[in-house]
Amino acid sequence: MRQFIKQNKLLSFAIGFVALQIGLALFAPILGFQDPYQQVMIQRMKAPNAVNFLGTDQLGRDVLARIVYGYRTSLVTCLTAVGLALLVGGMLGMLAAYYRGWFDRIVMRLMDILFAFPILLLAIGVIAVIGPSTWGAAIAIAIVYTPIFARLLRGPSLVIVESEYVMGAKAIGASDLRIIFSHLLPNLSSVILVQASLLLSAAILVEASLSFLGLGAQPPIPSLGLMLSEGRNFLLLSPWPAIFAGFAILFLSFGFNLLGDALRDTLDPRLRSDN
Template sequence: MPKTGKTPKLLIVAASAVIGLVLVAVLAPWISPYDPLAQDILARLKGPSAAHWLGADQFGRDLLSRLIHGLRASLGISAAAVIVALLIGGTLGLVAAYYRGWTERIVMRCMDVLFAFPVILLAIGVIAMLGPGSGPTAIAIAVVYTPIFARLLRGPALVVAESDFVMNARAIGASDARIIFVHMLPNLASVLLVQTSLLLSAAILVEASLSFLGLGTQPPAPSLGTMLSEGRNVLLLSPWSAVFSGVAILILAFALNLLGDVLRDTLDPRLRGEQ
């Protein structure tokens, strides 16, 4: 029995989960019960209660409010980084596939240099040059994922560049920019959509890792990785900050990864007819 009957339901579930998380992040200033920086000294390290549904951290700050704003920060940084990587890396991949020759060699060898570094090590190196903070973290993640998008688009773009409609566009004198962005790019939309969702899931983990190490979002601003790092210091006294921030990272990464997997299964014609 084909998977086509089951896939739409799973796609709806995954998309609904991602949309719900994005809405929570966007509406954070309006739905969080407290100011994420406000301190209630009497509630320090206390567990969930009627006043603080998820408890309070070591400074008496409401964990639910910080979790909501932390989700906003982590998702915003990761999304900005992936979009920048998509624009730069995708353009480089398309240009390399279209022009071939020395252009392709130079572009792809530069991408190979970036690929030679482990993800976290390269990100830490970029932040070491720019300094810690939300902006440098987004730039570091974008640098890490730019070669991935370049390599991803180059392969299928090589096939599309040799197709009949591209040859016809060349024959009638269409400009290179028009051929690349009007004729080639739309035929790679499904690949981009799937990979963007999957890399956004990975970017969430990288951002959380950098914030956990103290290189990302700086205190007292909330971030899921920062909350996890702060919670480990009082883990035996009050595990709520570490537990809830860790669960939030898990849910966010899982929802985005699930969406990417379902989109891949739905859009890839080779997988539609599998059992």
């Protein structure tokens, strides 16, 4: 596996790029970054310098520290959201394909109802009910992405359920749960990996949008979208917080999107090169 990754340069770069950003977020407390909550009013809206490498914001807080800790907020929110969506939506999709009939019709019609709403509008509606917070944003994004996983896994599950080895497992008396977890799920692993990576990329943008609107992480929690929202009011005086927060969102989303594309090209036999 390690040799295979080394031979695929795009996949290696994508994994390294994502791992670097995740590493910064995970080990931020021991990497010597400044306190992201510390306010030094006499250092307000400073340009990048030797002490504050990316400058300071309107409250004198270090922009670099806010961005690194903002990575933590975005990653925790989006990983939780995509994980919940995969767990609920993926299970519903597999069960709908396995049992068919009325269960399939009811589940898919419910998913169609969720699909009818624009992603951001549905997320805002969910947060309006449960209240703005980091976990509120995670739940809202999870609800938005649940039908995507349900539909995505239902399609290939329908094919697998009709395969000979699944029919054989049923014939020897294997339980439904054993068939689902021993035959369906392992054969869907590549699809799950690719789609989860791509949806993480999109979820980062949705989380940043919600935070920008004041519906995600609440001050003073470091958040990339919130930094962008606060920085837009001071663009003429000090554009650095908004510029660097925007680039941080771009890099984080781009990393997972690149990883998803690389995984798709690698795991899909139809897209592999024979060279």
